[in-house]
Structure formats: C-alpha cells, structure tokens
Amino acid sequence: MSLNRNKKGGISLDEALRAQKERENTYRERALKLFPWVCGHCGREFDGKRLKELTVHHRDHNHDNNPPDGSNWELLCIYCHDNEHSRDQVADAYDSDSPGRPGEKGSGVQAFAGLADLLKGKLPG
Numbered sequence: 790m791s792l793n794r795n796k797k798g799g800i801s802l803d804e805a806l807r808a809q810k811e812r813e814n815t816y817r818e819r820a821l822k823l824f825p826w827v828c829g830h831c832g833r834e835f836d837g838k839r840l841k842e843l844t845v846h847h848r849d850h851n852h853d854n855n856p857p858d859g860s861n862w863e864l865l866c867i868y869c870h871d872n873e874h875s876r877d878q879v880a881d882a883y884d885s886d887s888p889g890r891p892g893e894k895g896s897g898v899q900a901f902a903g904l905a906d907l908l909k910g911k912l913p914g
C-alpha cells in the first residue's frame with residue numbers, strides 16, 4: 790500500500806468535504822449534549838435508534854454559524870425540520886414572486902469556508 794499524498798500546499802476537495810462532514814457531526818454531537826432529545830416543534834422524544842430522526846436545525850439557516858452555546862441550533866425531528874424548510878420556501882416564493890432561487894448558497898461556498906478553516910487550523914475539537 791502506498792500512501793502517496795501531497796503533504797502540504799494541496800488540500801483536495803475530498804478532504805475539504807470530509808472536514809465539512811466532520812464538522813457537521815461535531816455540531817450534531819454538541820447539540821445532542823446541550824439539549825434534551827426532544828423535537829422543539831412537536832415535542833416527541835427520541836432515543837436509541839430513533840435518535841437519528843432528530844436533526845439539528847440552524848435558526849438562521851446558516852450552517853456555518855455554529856456558536857458553542859448552541860444559540861443557533863434547534864433540535865427538530867425530520868418531519869418538523871422538513872416542514873420548517875418547506876414553509877420558508879413557500880414564503881420565499883410568495884415574497885419574491887420568482888420560482889427557483891438564482892443565488893442560493895451552493896455547497897461549494899461551504900466547502901470553501903471549511904477549507905479556509907482548515908488552513909487557519911481552527912477546526913473544532
């Protein structure tokens with residue numbers, strides 16, 4: 790087996806994406822430690838296997854905004870979470886009167902933000 794990876798000066802997209810994923814796992818774990826395992830909307834409780842149905846919602850919808858005190862997080866079950874987001878889309882559609890969002894923040898931007906964090910060496914944990 791050869792580990793032929795470039796050591797410095799080149800972070801592949803793969804690594805950036807993995808860093809982003811790790812960060813997502815991190816904030817989920819933090820949120821689960823901070824809050825009781827209850828959906829903030831419907832009040833259902835989750836534990837064990839069903840815990841994966843409980844998701845971390847970002848109140849300002851900015852997944853890069855992860856304050857350590859959890860003030861931007863809300864635990865929602867996948868159904869309420871879905872609701873929360875589709876309601877926003879409906880509101881947006883009525884507001885702007887335009888279907889489809891032209892300038893939606895793409896994952897590329899987030900991957901790049903993660904990469905910037907990597908370079909600065911300030912990954913959580």
Ligand SMILES: [Zn+2]
Pocket residue numbers: 828829830831832833865866867868869870
């Ligand atoms: Zn719910």
Ligand SMILES: [Zn+2]
Pocket residue numbers: 845846847870873874
């Ligand atoms: Zn959300």
